[in-house]
Amino acid sequence: xxxxxxxxxxxxxxxxxxxxxxxxxxxxxxxxxxxxxxxxxxxxxxxxxxxxxxxxxxxxxxxxxxxxxxxxxxxxxxxxxxxxxxxxxxxxxxxxxxxxxxxxxxxxxxxxxxxxxxxxxxxxxxxxxxxxxxxxxxxxxxxxxxxxxxxxxxxxxxxxxxxxxxxxxxxxxxxxxxxxxxxxxxxxxxxxxxxxxxxxxxxxxxxxxxxxxxxxxxxxxxxxxxxxxxxxxxxxxxxxxxxxxxxxxxxxxxxxxxxxxxxxxxxxxxxxxxxxxxxxxxxxxxxxxxxxxxxxxxxxxxxxxxxxxxxxxxxxxxxxxxxxxxxxxxxxxxxxxxxxxxxxxxxxxxxxxxxxxxxxxxxxxxxxxxxxxxxxxxxxxxxx
Numbered sequence: 001x002x003x004x005x006x007x008x009x010x011x012x013x014x015x016x017x018x019x020x021x022x023x024x025x026x027x028x029x030x031x032x033x034x035x036x037x038x039x040x041x042x043x044x045x046x047x048x049x050x051x052x053x054x055x056x057x058x059x060x061x062x063x064x065x066x067x068x069x070x071x072x073x074x075x076x077x078x079x080x081x082x083x084x085x086x087x088x089x090x091x092x093x094x095x096x097x098x099x100x101x102x103x104x105x106x107x108x109x110x111x112x113x114x115x116x117x118x119x120x121x122x123x124x125x126x127x128x129x130x131x132x133x134x135x136x137x138x139x140x141x142x143x144x145x146x147x148x149x150x151x152x153x154x155x156x157x158x159x160x161x162x163x164x165x166x167x168x169x170x171x172x173x174x175x176x177x178x179x180x181x182x183x184x185x186x187x188x189x190x191x192x193x194x195x196x197x198x199x200x201x202x203x204x205x206x207x208x209x210x211x212x213x214x215x216x217x218x219x220x221x222x223x224x225x226x227x228x229x230x231x232x233x234x235x236x237x238x239x240x241x242x243x244x245x246x247x248x249x250x251x252x253x254x255x256x257x258x259x260x261x262x263x264x265x266x267x268x269x270x271x272x273x274x275x276x277x278x279x280x281x282x283x284x285x286x287x288x289x290x291x292x293x294x295x296x297x298x299x300x301x302x303x304x305x306x307x308x309x310x311x312x313x314x315x316x317x318x319x320x321x322x323x324x325x326x327x328x329x330x331x332x333x334x335x336x337x338x339x340x341x342x343x344x345x346x347x348x349x350x351x352x353x354x355x356x357x358x359x360x361x362x363x364x365x366x367x368x369x370x371x372x373x374x375x376x377x378x379x380x381x382x383x384x
Contacts, residue, residue, distance in 0.1 A: 009321060009368070010321045010322075010323070011320075011321065011322040011323065011365045011368050011369060012323050012358075012361075013322065013323060013324045013355045013356060013357065013361065013365065013369060014323045014324055014325045014354075014356055015210075015299065015356040015357055015358040015361075016157055016158075016187060016210070016299070016300055016325070016354065016356035017325055017356070018209045018210070018215065019209060019210060019211065019212045019213075019358055020212060020358075020360075021209075021212055021213060021214055021253065021257070022212040022213075022256065022257055022260050024256040024257070024259060024260045025212060025213045025214060025253040025254070025256035025257040025260070026253070026256075027256065028252040028253055028255060028256035029214060029249045029250070029252060029253040029256070031252065032050075032053065032248045032249035032251075032252040032253075033249045036049050036050050036053045036248065036252070037050070037248070037249075038050040039245055040053075040054045040237075040245075040246050040248060041235065041237065041245065050248050053248060053252060054246055054248055054251060055069070056255065057074075057251045057252055057254065057255035058072050058074070060255045060258050060259065061219055061254065061255065061258055064189075064190075064194075064258050064261065065189070065194045065195065065196050065204070065206075065221060066194075066195040066196055066197055066198075067196050067197075067221050068224060070224070070239070071196075071221055071222055071223060071224055072219050072220075072221060073219060073220045073221075073222060073238045073239065073241045073242055074217065074218075074219050074238060074242070074246060074247075074251055074254075075205075075217075075218045075219060075220050075231075075242060076216055076217065076218065076247075077207060077215075077216065077217070077218045078106075078108070078184065078186040078205045078206060078207035078210075078218045079106075079108035079218075080218065080220075080231065081205035081206070081207075081218050081219065081220035082106065082108040082109050082112065082151075082182075082184055082205050083108060083112050083231065084220055084228070084231040084241075084242075085149075085151070085180075085182040085203040085205065085220065085228070086099070086109065086112040086113060086116065086149070086151060086182065087112065087115075087116075087229075087231070088149075088180070088228035088229055089116055089121060089148050089149050090116070090119055090121075091228070091229050097120070097121050097122050097146055097148065098121070098122045098123075098124065098142075098144055098146050098147045098148060099113060099116055099121050099122070099123050099124070099147075099148060099149050099150075099151070100123075100124045100126065100139065100142050100143065100147060100149070100150045100151070101113055101123070101124075101125055101126070101150070101151040101152065102125060102126045102127075102128065102134050102152055102153070102163070103125040103126065103127050103128065103337075103341045104128050104132065104134075104153075104156055104158075104161075104337075104338045104341050104342075105151065105152075105153050105184065106153065106157055106184055106186065108184075109151055109153070109184060110125075113125075113151075121148070124142045126138045126139060126142060127341060128161070128338075128341055128342050129342075130342060130343055131161070131293035131294070131342075132156060132159040132161035132291075132292070132293050132296075132338070132342050133161050133162075133163060133164070133293060134152070134163050134164070134168075136164055136167055136168060136171060139168055139171060139172070140171055140175070143171070143172060143175040143176050143179075144175070144176065145175075145176060146176075147172070147175075147176040147179045148178075148179055148180065149179055149180045149181070149182060150168065150172045150176075150179060150180075150181050150182070151181075151182040151183075151184065152165055152168055152181075152182075152183060152184075153165075153183065153184040153185075153186075153187070154183055154184065154185040154187065154188035154189075154192065154194075155185075155187035155188040155191075155192070155297045155300070156187070156300075156338060157186070157187045157300075157338075158300070158302055158336055158338040158339070158354055159291055159292045159293065159296060159300065159302045159338060159339075159342075160187075160292045160293075160296035160297040160298070160299065160300030160301065160302065161292070161293050161296050161297075162188075162192075162295060162296060162297055165183050165199060165201065166198065166199055166200060168181070169181045169199065169200035169201055170200065173200070180202040180203060180226065180228075181200070181201045181202050181203070182201065182202065182203040182204070182205070183199065183201040183203070183204045183205070184204075184205050185204050185205060185206050186205060186206055186207045186210055186218075187210065187297070187299075187300070188297065189206035189207070189210070189211065190206075190210065190211035190257075190258075190261050190264070191211075191264060191267075191268070191271075191297060191299050192264055192268070192297065193264040193265055194264075196221055196223070201221075201223070202222070202223045202226045203220065203221065203222055203223070203226065203228070204220070204221040205218065205219075205220055205221075206218055206219055206221075208250070208253065208254040208257060211257050211258070211261060212257045212260065212358070213253050213254045213256065213257030213258070214249075214250050214253040214254065214257075216247065216250050217247065217250035217251060217253065217254045219254075220241075222241070228241075230242065230243070232244060262359060267359055268298065270359070271298040271299055271357060271359070272298040274298070274357060274361060274362075274363065274366070275298035275299075275301060275357070276298075277363055277366055278301055278355065278357075278366045278369075279301060281366055281367070281370045282301070282303055282355075282366075282369075282370060282373070284370070285305065285370065285373055285374060285377065286377075287305060287306055287307065288303055288304070288305055289303065289304040289305075289306065289348055290302075290303055291303060291304060291339060291342075291344065291348065291352060298357075299356060299357050299358070300354065300355075300356045300357075301354075301355045301356070301357075302339075302352060302353070302354050302355075303352070303353055303355065304344075304347075304348045304349075304351045304352045304353070305351050305353070305373070305377065306347045306348060306351050307347070307351065308351050308376070308377060308380055309350055309351060310326035310350065310351050310352050310353055311326060312376075312380065313351070313353060313373065313376055314326050314353065316372070316375075316376040316379070316380075317369070317372050317373070317376065320368075320372045322368060322369055322372050324353050324354065324355050324356075324369070325353070325354040325356070326352065326353060326354070335349055335350065336349055336352055339352055355369070
């Protein structure tokens with residue numbers, strides 16, 4: 001198998017799939033592998049040093065969302081955090097049976113609620129509006145006294161649509177006060193200012209590799225006083241919620257990435273400028289359709305070039321060392337269920353590209369992308 005060496009002009013615009021680990025994260029990982037490599041559960045000095053580092057990381061992550069340190073549980077991924085939250089509904093099955101989510105959630109939510117259905121719970125999937133957002137009126141109509149959980153993502157991973165989580169929590173608690181509210185914040189964490197107290201959710205998932213940290217580490221916020229069953233049992237690590245020796249190098253890498261996060265509100269203004277520049281330049285390409293809604297997170301721009309299949313465009317861009325996505329990386333190249341749920345025409349869905357930015361992208365990246373897409377269209381047109 002050939003090895004591809006990235007050139008200096010590589011343009012990476014698939015940051016919603018994963019991000020390049022920042023230097024601080026890599027440095028913290030190396031330190032944990034070479035100096036603080038003890039087992040945090042051991043009672044000797046090496047174990048205590050690792051435990052101190054682990055506690056510092058937990059405090060750092062907690063501060064980033066205005067939570068308490070004892071409300072943060074480290075997980076192996078955002079997917080694991082989502083599974084842990086949703087499968088807790090099985091414990092509550094006796095007192096109710098309704099779980100409400102949206103039809104545009106991440107597969108780790110949508111596949112897990114299928115399991116809940118098999119176990120006998122009723123699952124209601126709220127369909128998005130044409131712009132990809134979710135109506136609070138639809139949520140209100142779905143809520144009932146036997147609702148045990150509502151799960152709603154903060155930011156959609158394909159369109160960047162920001163869902164009304166804070167208002168949805170208030171609505172849920174007013175109609176079904178015993179229901180838990182889970183928020184998948186994987187795409188919003190580190191990009192939007194998140195205060196879990198203001199957000200009001202009981203459970204919130206996040207992931208390290210979306211914020212320039214390592215893969216294999218995420219966290220679950222569990223509001224003080226909320227009790228859900230452990231996902232992995234054993235030695236009682238992570239307050240009994242996730243047994244197994246803690247992966248301190250990955251946790252330290254997460255802390256390094258969190259420490260490097262810029263002020264979210266300040267960075268949002270910069271990203272909005274880049275987003276608008278990209279939308280303007282891409283719209284200049286004949287036939288371009290913008291699928292992301294007004295007010296979306298300015299880190300994700302979903303477009304379509306009707307008449308040109310997304311896979312064809314994606315591979316042409318790859319030949320220029322420009323990397324985007326044709327949808328969610330977790331969908332393994334299948335057509336976008338999110339755009340389908342939005343009711344978009346087939347030719348729009350089949351030609352969709354997701355362009356996702358990080359704080360390291362520049363206007364030069366956008367210009368190179370537009371030039372390459374223009375060349376792709378000309379070449380495909382000539383070939384046909």
